[in-house]
Amino acid sequence: MNLRKIYAIAVALAKSQLRASRSGSSRFSLFRRPISLFVIDAILFLGAAGVGYVFVTFLSVGSPSFTAQATSYLEQAMVVIPAIIPGIVFIAGILFELNTSSKFSASDTVNWLPVEQSDYVLGSAISVSYDYSAAFAAALGVTVIPAIDLGLGLDWAGMAILSLVSLFIGGVLVEIVRAAVNRVSSAFSGRIRRGAGLIRLVVIVSIIVVFEVFLNPNLLLTHIPNFSSSLFPYGLIPLFWGSFAVEGIIKGQILAVVVFAPLSVLFAGALVWVAVRVRSRYWSPVPTAVTVTSSEYAPRVSFLARLGLTQAETAIVRKDLKGATRRRELLTFFSVPIVLVVIFTLDIVLDVGGGTSAGGSTFDALTDIPILFVPCIFGVMVASISFGQESKAVMVLYTLPVSPKEILRAKAVFALFFALGATLAVSIYFALLSGMGTTTYLEDLLVGACVAVEEVCIGLGFGASHPDFQERPRPRYVDPFWQLVMIIGVAFPVLGVTAIPVLARDIIETIPGASFPIGYLFLAAPLFAAAISIIFYRWATRSTEKLMAEYRI
Amino acid sequence: MSTPGLALEAKSLSKSFGQIKAVNNIDLSMSGGEILGLLGPNGSGKTTTMKMILGILKPDSGTIAVEGIEVQKDPVGVKRIVGYVPETPQLYEFLTGLEYLDFISDMYEIPVEERKERISPFLDGLELKGHENELISGYSQGMKQKIALTAALLHRPRILVLDEALNGLDPRSAKLVKDLCKRLASEGTPILFSTHVLEIAEALCDKVAIMYHGSILANGTIAELRQTAGLPGSTLEEVFLKITGTGDLSEIVRELSS
Incomplete structure (x- = not known):
């Protein structure tokens, strides 16, 4: 693993994404540099923090029961954030990254450069996480001031770190699907002829549907508030481990923190390992010859x-x-x-x-x-x-x-x-x-x-x-x-x-x-x-x- | 109003892109069976001229008539009788070679019963047989060029416009296309042909127009161009470099090799 190369790849991919997405600005415009995403995130963070501040001013004039209710809502929100971040990154990634043509995505170059697959996967996952970090910034922003005001500042800091891990998990998930879908795109070369297109369609749509449905924030938001009462089966779902750790921090449950926080990081590491394996095995560096039919040409009126x-x-x-x-x-x-x-x-x-x-x-x-x-x-x-x-x-x-x-x-x-x-x-x-x-x-x-x-x-x-x-x-x-x-x-x-x-x-x-x-x-x-x-x-x-x-x- | 007997007539043609004058008041004409070579360095206006002839680009001023049809008035009518190969063919890469040619046949309304016998000789001759059912996305640049050439010739056009049509072709296919051009010209099909390769122009073209910075500097047979340049007995390369004023490259070569 070479940190300098990982950084260089992440920056190159972020630039590639930015410069394709924005037109009309000058060559040296801020919006053509990766720093612009940080600026946007900072603005979102501060804007959301402003909303949080307004909320706090309401708290100051509210009754004690209102404050207790608000604290409960804030705690729930802080628990939910690490679980929904990967879903948001993933859905954005699926919508915007999966469409990327491999010949333009700066992803092929690494096939003939002295770069390890792991360096590329890490660089690309960081780039995807960074590209789609707006929700992360807004979520941290809106909770920071109420958390400090309600004495949950340290809990917020723990939540922020675990959400950062979740953000990265989202990026790695996109990497895995990208490599898997590419595999589906090229796997039929020379082997399966008739029906290959249909099989490819079904497989790709299935991957997209499964991931989009199960990482859907609406569903997660509906079910996560219930999971504190039952560790089973939610505790078996790795995407929720960050949330369990945050809940442990808030409730002072040291064991939950000690178990789930490292598990969340280990899960991210395991996903990186899977992503590297999938890419190493299935990434096709060159366009493949796909034979669609072997039947005799028989032109006819449609x-x-x-x-x-x-x-x-x-x-x-x-x-x-x-x-x-x-x-x-x-x-x-x-x-x-x-x-x-x-x-x-x-x-x-x-x-x-x-x-x-x-x-x-x-x-x-x-x-x-x-x-x-x-x-x-x-x-x-x-x-x-x-x-x-x-x-x-x-x-x-x-x-x-x-x-x-x-x-x-x-x-x-x-x-x-x-x-x-x-x-x-x-x-x-x-x-x-x-x-x-x-x-x-x-x-x-x-x-x-x-x-x-x-x-x-x-x-x-x-x-x-x-x-x-x-x-x-x-x-x-x-x-x-x-x-x-x-x-x-x-x-x-x-x-x-x-x-x-x-x-x-x-x-x-x-x-x-x-x-x-x-x-x-x-x-x-x-x-x-x-x-x-x-x-x-x-x-x-x-x-x-x-x-x-x-x-x- | 076009001149009778001319297959192509462009008068006072100009086209600008912003501040850049891509084509500057040029005149071009071709008769049936003539191969006119359009020569010029990159950015000299060859492709823009060809696109205007086909009706893909609108001239800022001037008129173009192809087989008596005014391009500005009936661009679809002109496209029906022209076969065009662009400099870099952009094909539908999700189609197979055969599907693409079938699509093109539909667009030119080639009867269904004739298609197979029209397509097969091209697939055989250009050595695409065996690859016709593969997606174009997997084709090499040369194979894509062959498909684009076939697509341009399938409907038996009354005039051919070939923009760097031999790019990426292997020597056998290039020779085949050159011979085919000569044959079509001998049967009366006029061909407008742009190339950077002066040897090809010399071997293929009856007349040559040298374009530079959007203008036509010289137009005529190669013998006439030699006369114009005052270089009798010289090669087309020497004539070209003299006319375009880019002849003395020795200083640049010295600098690059130092």
Whole structure:
């Protein structure tokens, strides 16, 4: 192990990440240097500490019982922090690091440099931890002043150290998955032909789903407050060892501290060992020759042509569908509905956030939300990335005899295929799970489909007007600022308005004897969706014409 | 209004990128069956000119007509009849070579029943047979170039625009492409060909246009260029260096070797 090399690798990878993520700043801008992350963390820490200070001022005028309650909440928060930090780092890492193309991630270079695998793994894990340390800084900041004020200053210091270990654990977990997924990407070279793509898709999505679900902060936050009462089974989960140590510090349980604090550090060390093994064994330094099929070439007219698409539109849709199942960097997007379904299912099954009401309408609402939420998120996302995912190869489209309108129609069909497919699958699943009536199901399906169509049109508008074709070190597909505007500013409000009839029905049906007029839902949602869709599709048409008028990439 | 009989006619073509004048008021024309070599150092405006001819870039001023079709008015129409190989082909790497060619066939509306017989000779000739079902991501640079060349020729274009098309090709494939170009030209297909390799230009091109800093410094047959440079009997390299004013490199060589 060479500390100087580890540091050099960590700095190089942090720079690579920063310089790909920020555009428009000058070469010497602060925001192009790793120190900028420290500055951002410091600002977050201080800002959160300000919030904590305000909280303390309330404490000073509160009653003793209020102070006791506040102390209890603070202790719980301090216990929870080390457990949720790895999950946050991991999810951010999965979303942003797994998309990174290996040829641009500065990760291949080490294959021909005199660097030990362990040096690279440590450097990379430190870099990932550092890149996604914002939540860590904010969590420490918001608790520091209340902890000092309530006489928990030393406990806070212990929690901070154990949270730092957790932050590193999150980084190492990302490293492991990155190497494992790469293994999946290259493992089939020359060995398995037919079905290799499908197997790869299933394996990668499974890895993402398992990790995202079990490191989901929402679930962890729900269950961790219960674990102090039972060491079993929570004590067997290494991710909770840091939290057990913090609880030991707070409660003065020396044995718990002596056992769980070193165990937490040992767990981090064990993960590093695993990460080094996985990378040493499976990392593929060169692109591998993957044979997709061995069957004889038999060109044929696609079934899509029967839907009225032109030959060019059909070709683009088929090409994009193949990309969706073969491109590692896109798989995180296509795993989103599965992750959402699993999380919503766990929420329902584990009864997170409340129980079912006597009339069963709360349960209806719980199932209605994913039926509407999945098409919203998935529709807008798949449509918005449909232009940017062309990456540099968009040049091909510029050179071919295809009109902007044909390109847009092909992108719309591609996005609708996934959004409507997901809507149908999710609605059937949750209808079966909840034992929903046929009428309610059809209403939900209709509104879900309306949401899917309008969100696809919104996504196409933003995707065509603000695409990002850059690939290095990871593709983003849509300008990040406009992506934020799209999701928060447009997609969610539109979902909210479209969902009002459904939620109104759920509320009204909680009143004994009250029933909701069925026809209203069938009329309101399609009309609203049609209006929204037309507006955004027209915008997408103009944006595509402008985009394809000249190659400016 | 284009001149009848000309396959390509570009008049007073200019293009700037910010402060940089990439192409500065150039005129170009080609007749059927002619191979025109576009020579020039890096950044001289060759690629920009070719992209404007194809309608990928909009000229700031000037007009271009390809087979009588005005590029600015009907870029899709021009793309339909042009075969283009970019300097660095950006292909869909998640497709196999064959899938990519099938995609290209769809875009040019090549009848399904004709595709196999059109694609097979290219796969055989360019030694891609056996690799056609592999993902392009695993291809070498030369193999990608071969796929891009095949894609440009599949629809039997009426004009070819080849930007450094021999880059990365092995000697056999390079020879094959050069011979193919000559054959296509002899059958009447005009070819606009850019290269840094002057020997290739000398061996292949009927006419040569030398570009430098966005302008065409000389345009004509190689014999005419020798006359212009006042270097009869010299090589194209000597003519090129004389015309572009980059001839005396001895001082730089001395400095680099010291």
